Structure formats: C-alpha cells, structure tokens
Amino acid sequence: MSRYYPQEDRQLLAVDCIIFGFDHGQLKLLLLKRNFEPDKGKWSLAGGFLNKSESLDAAAGRVLNQLTGLRDVFLEQLRVYGEPERDPGGRVVSVAYFALLKVEDYNEDLVYGNGAHWQAIENIPDLLYDHRVMVDKALRRLRRKAKTQPIGFELLPESFTLPQLQSLYEAIYQKELDKRNFRKKILSMDLLDKLTEKDKSASKKGAFLYQFNQSKYEELVAKGFYFSLDV
Amino acid sequence: MSRYYPQEDRQLLAVDCIIFGFDHGQLKLLLLKRNFEPDKGKWSLAGGFLNKSESLDAAAGRVLNQLTGLRDVFLEQLRVYGEPERDPGGRVVSVAYFALLKVEDYNEDLVYGNGAHWQAIENIPDLLYDHRVMVDKALRRLRRKAKTQPIGFELLPESFTLPQLQSLYEAIYQKELDKRNFRKKILSMDLLDKLTEKDKSASKKGAFLYQFNQSKYEELVAKGFYFSLDV
DNA sequence: CCAAAAGTGTTGACCGTACACCCATGA
C-alpha cells in the first residue's frame, strides 16, 4: 500500500511478449494455444501478470524464460495497451514487449509443453483480444529498427553466412535484395569478422561464416557511426 | 472487479505528459511546480492517475486539458515506466505521453494558476523521480519523428513563415541549417500552400506566410510518399 | 560434367551539401 496515494483506482497489469525467430528462411512468431479459460483453444501471445515489486522488464523476462528457458534475450518494450474493454474478462492494462531470439537456443520441451508453436509471419492465425494489433506494431518496429541498428544478429546464430544474413533481411522486409549491393553495404561497415570455416549445409561450394563484432560496433558508435541498411 | 482474474496484484497507474511548445525561437517544456506533498516546490511533469474505465489516451488528454484548456492536441504514448522504486511515495506505474502544442492557443490563466511555466529545453531544472529520463526520451522521439513525419507543424501557428519553420527545426536539432537547402527541400515536397499575405513582425521586408496542407499530405502518403527532412 | 549456390565491379542517376549575392522596406 502506498503511503501517499491510498485512495486511487488500481489496475491489473500484464505483459505480453511478441517473440520473433528466424528459421528456414522465414520470420516466425512464437504463439500459444491457450489451454485454460477464457478462450481456451484460441491463439495468443505469451503473457503474464506483473508481480508486486517486480519491474515491467523483469516480468517480461520471466514470461519469456518460463516459455523458452532462455535468459539474456533481446527484449524491448513496445507499447502499453489500456483500452478499458480490450480484455472482455475484466480490465487489464497490458504492456507489450518484443523479443528477438535465436531459434537454435530455445528449449523445445518447454516450448511445446506449454502449447507454443512457431508460426510464419505471413500466416498468423487469429489472435485473442488486441494481440494482432500488438503483433503488427512489433513488426513495424522490427522493420524500422533493423534498418538503423544491428538487431538482426539477435535472430541469427553466433556464426552465420552472408547469404543467411541476406535471407533474414529479405524475410523481415518481404522483399528480394541484390546480393552484390547487400554484401557491399554490410561489409563496408566493417562490423563482421570473417572466419576461416565455411558452412556447406546450403551449397556444395560452401559460404564463409562471419560473426558480428559487438565491441567494434560500440567503438564505431562512440565515434559517431550510425548503422544503416536501406532495404 | 474482474470475473476471471480476481486474485492478482493491482497497481496504481499514472500518466505523465511531456508538453512541448515553440516560442521565441526556443523549444520549451511546460513544467509544474508542485504545490502539494510529497516534494512540494519541486518541478515535475504534468501528471495524474488513471481513472477506472478510462483509456490511457483519455487520461493523458484529460491531464493536458486540465492544465492548458486545450483539446485535440497532438498527443502520443511514449513509454511506460514501471520500476518498483521509481516513486518513493509508493509503487506507481507511469505511462509517459508527449504532446506538441501551439503556444498561442493555451489558456494562460489556467496554466499559471496551476503553477506551470514554460522552460527552454536547454535549461531544464531538476525534475522529480525519473521525469528527466522521460523528458530525454521524449526529446529523442521528437527528433526522430520530426525527420520523417510532418509533426513540426503541430508546434507552429496555422500560418507561419519559412524562416519560422526553419527556426523551429533549428531549435529541435540545436543546429543551424542552410536556408537555401532548407527551403528547397521543404518546398519540393509540395505540402505547403503559400498565402498572399506576409508577416512583417520579424523584418521590414516581411516573409510570406504558408500553411501546411494536411489533405495533400495524406493524398501523397497514399501514393507511397514519405516525408523526409534530414537535418 | 553439370547443377546450384557463392562470390565479385562498374556505371548512371539522384540527392545532399556547400556556398554568395540581390531585394524590399522601415526607420
């Protein structure tokens, strides 16, 4: 109880997570089939209520961890949704978060045990309440941010090939890119370390592996560098 | 009371408004000197609690209206702040909004009666709690959006001169701009209607007045146009 | 030896930026 503000209305606060993954050339969302009332059987985002004395970021991290087993995932607040009638079960103000994770890392048993499934963004089922609005907002945010910040790497394994990276951007923007221009642009930023190994899983010739160099990025940013990839 | 979620923790929800105005060549914030405990006498943003069955946007609009007498002002959600200890008086989750208003429109009696004052952004006093963080966030948002959306006009009178418009952008970005390039760019978008009158308040020669043409803007956007002013 | 993906450079168009002088007018 507050010392100073005892008499005001209080609200239920929830967090909902829009969880992106990149797999088999497709951008996907991790969605849940609800196994409890209300709306049992419908698809929804992963969500949960805010605990007393828990920060919003912590609540979102907890929800994500309970579902995937992952910690230290890219997680960013998106927007609050507070229309009085958004949840017909009662007034709940919800804070939407968007998460980017590496699909090879998550705990499959946990995910499927929770009734969650990856769904390609081109083919999202009907969602509960205003969850579709949240998803659209998250997609717009991802598309905006991926142009100006190196967040795409959050969706790829530690080591990746340039064709893989290009395919990720193509999935995000639903648009084919010219590979010469794409390579020229990304390599000219000097943020990728080329490894000596190749990945031969996608071709006979094999493609060189690269790693994103976070510390080089921070160094450049400190000197006034701006990441920029216009698709 | 919720039918379905009766047992969860509930929180106090507030809104805080970061209110921008443009006056005498300066970008300013409308700040309040608190006349009640706690922290009486300190500066803060305009804020208030969310009422039961009121949307967040409505709450922010109400707070703004109570302070300035204005309605239909540019008002946009910024971010939620939910650290458990952000308000030492008790846990309050606050939704920050940023507002852009035309300084010639507000109700002076109301504003001063409420203990509010315009403060130039170069010279903001110490603020309560995390309000300074909110202000910085709002400034970054304004700077980002003003490049890609025609929101600057929200801060100017209906009719304005090009030198005034340029001075607004200079105040937002704290940077001098070349007037030939600025004019060329903004006029090439074909979004401004030139009036036949001049404003002679700032010079003997007088500068032509212009008006932003909202419907022309919407028409162009529908055709794929993107507003872009790179400062 | 062939299919399939990886890798590589050049050119033209457009846009952003830098830059200096004349005009109108009230005092």
Add this chain to the structure above:
DNA sequence: TCATGGGTGTACGGTCAACACTTTTGG
C-alpha cells in the same frame, strides 16, 4: 541611405540501384 532579414541557383561528391558472369564442388 542603410541596416536587417527575405529570397534565390549552381556545382561537386557521395551514395543507391541496376546489372551478368566466373568459381567451386558434390553428386
């Protein structure tokens, strides 16, 4: 007449976009 701010055009350089062929290798 002069001081003050309003108004105008050009040229250069860099960046984006379009475009086709060679290389490697497993089957």
